Amino acid sequence: MAIALIGPSGAGKGTQAFRIVSQLGLHHISTGDLFRGSLEQRTALGLLAKRYMRRGDLVPDEVVDSLIEEWLLKTAPNQEILFDGFPSTLYQAEFLDKLLEQAGRKLEAVIYLQVPDEE
Structure with missing residues (x-):
């Protein structure tokens, strides 16, 4: 099983990832x-x-995907995984889909955390 946990910065992905990993015994991985x-x-x-991070730039999709x-x-092929914050772009999502299929x-699921706008 593979699950992706995505959402904006500050949405609590790390906190929720910890809870999900604790409950389901998944292997947690974040970029x-x-x-x-x-x-x-x-x-x-x-x-x-x-080099990209030092300049304050986003690391390109190709580098993240390679990692x-x-x-x-x-x-291990039977290891269940929780991707924390990945994929974060459409390109990464398409790459992950192909990569998982090849493997x-x-x-199995994508969990999107949303933080409501303050009024």
């Missing part, structure tokens, strides 16, 4: 975790992402 891990290991993708793909290939997996 932030991937960036930090790649930077600690000084991988080429991690260093590339760091996700690299991580997924190392994950014999399926995105």
Whole structure:
């Protein structure tokens, strides 16, 4: 099983991800975790992402997608996953769908957290 938890910054994705992971026993993965891990290991993708982040730019979809793909290939095929904050663009969503299909997996659900506008 794979679930994506998405929503705007500050919507509480991290809090809800913790609850979902605790209840369902899913493996939690966020792009932030991937960036930090790649930077600690000084991988080429991690260093590339760091250049964008240092300038205050968004890391391009292609770099994020490559990090996700690299991580997924190392994950056991039967491991259930919660993607926290990914995908965040239509391009990433299409990429994830294809990637999961190639891995014999399926995105079972997408949970969108919405924060109401203050009046």
